[in-house]
Amino acid sequence: MDGTLNIRVTPQTSAAAHTADCAVFGFSKGELRVLLVQRAVEPFSGYWVLPGGAMGDEERLEETARRVLLELVGVRDLYLQQVATYSDPVRHPVRRVVTTSYYALVKPENHTPIARGYLSEAAWHKLTEVPELGFDHNRLLQDAHHRLIQHLRDRPLAFDLLPERFTLTEAQKLYEGILGESLDRRNFRRKILAYDFLIETSEKRAGVKGGPILYRLDRSALEREMNG
Amino acid sequence: MDGTLNIRVTPQTSAAAHTADCAVFGFSKGELRVLLVQRAVEPFSGYWVLPGGAMGDEERLEETARRVLLELVGVRDLYLQQVATYSDPVRHPVRRVVTTSYYALVKPENHTPIARGYLSEAAWHKLTEVPELGFDHNRLLQDAHHRLIQHLRDRPLAFDLLPERFTLTEAQKLYEGILGESLDRRNFRRKILAYDFLIETSEKRAGVKGGPILYRLDRSALEREMNG
């Protein structure tokens, strides 16, 4: 695709590498966390960054993101969403790298991240205590978080972060953690039950005062809600 | 349909070309239109597509989009927004091309598109009468339109398409054209005036029954609204 009046010689064969970077969010101990990895090689050796990797020749970017996460945290993500593409020519100090960012949602307690390859560490960080990241990843992370909040406001989709059975209070804590604000218990309950993809089970959670009812997700109803 | 068998070994050095494609929306004669160009070369010779071009070596994708539009329709866009990145390995039949789509808003009456380079035609099409496009551009267009509507629902940003002074009815027609639905005149008025970036002028529009009041945009207030 050309047709320019530019004097540029080879815009066609511009060969920037393309990567996919993932903001993997997880919720544990009442806080939203993000999975970061620490680089052991230059550039930005010693810096924490979002996990990412180069797009393969036969791969779509989403597949790249999925593969990278699989290799790193050994999990098939429950939710993966494209956020944006960053193409500043000097965002990578060595060579030109265009990156497309995704956000993902996983359950941290299920997956202990392992540092592999060029990484020296991999760990969950509280979103409120994220250090200065390598490259432009602070910005990527910020944009991804904004997008997550935006999506969550429209339609409930964070249920993948909850266990198979959960109480409404647990769901509320999850929402509060992601949205970063506290919600009224009764209003949250009413609103979330207004959708009809929560199924009340006959079980109650033991060890908690009040004996809260356990709910489970009606996946088919959720699908309908997401599409319709 | 192919030609290039990839024997590439290292996914790191993957060198897919990267383009920016633009869904340029314009509003005229009460309808939302999109700027399409007709290809005169293979692949998809004779097909209409979204205007686009290859990213230059020193260019960010948004600059590419801006440059392509400048070269094609000779206009500095009023609004340009990234939509998504498409990376299906076979979305381009000849070689691998990743594309990032943008949508733009311009005033059609100000700019007569000119077909240049590899193009045989360039014209505004009613959004309701878009033909089968080359590549995956029907999908790109659809996604861009969705994004536009989404943005318009959140915050008013289509005022750039209006003349310096305009009546509320003109603004309403614009919204209706983009959203594809009719709105109640009085409710629209109330809602749009609830924001405070419309300044009532002392002038009235002549030649129109009712003598409607002309408004103008308070750019600084709009900025505040968009950011805050």
Place this chain on the structure above:
DNA sequence: ATATTCTGTGTATATTTGACGCACAATAGA
């Protein structure tokens, strides 16, 4: 047992949204 803590439910109020009627202004046509 008794106090404590958390869950579950209802209700009253304020705000936002949607539908609609009517008078006035400017034009168009006789």
Place this chain on the structure above:
DNA sequence: TCTATTGTGCGTCAAATATACACAGAATAT
């Protein structure tokens, strides 16, 4: 010039939605 027509400007009323808040019951802790 006078009248009909058409579109604007403004207000009202009802429905839906969001927000704030109070109390009873269940399970736990002492």
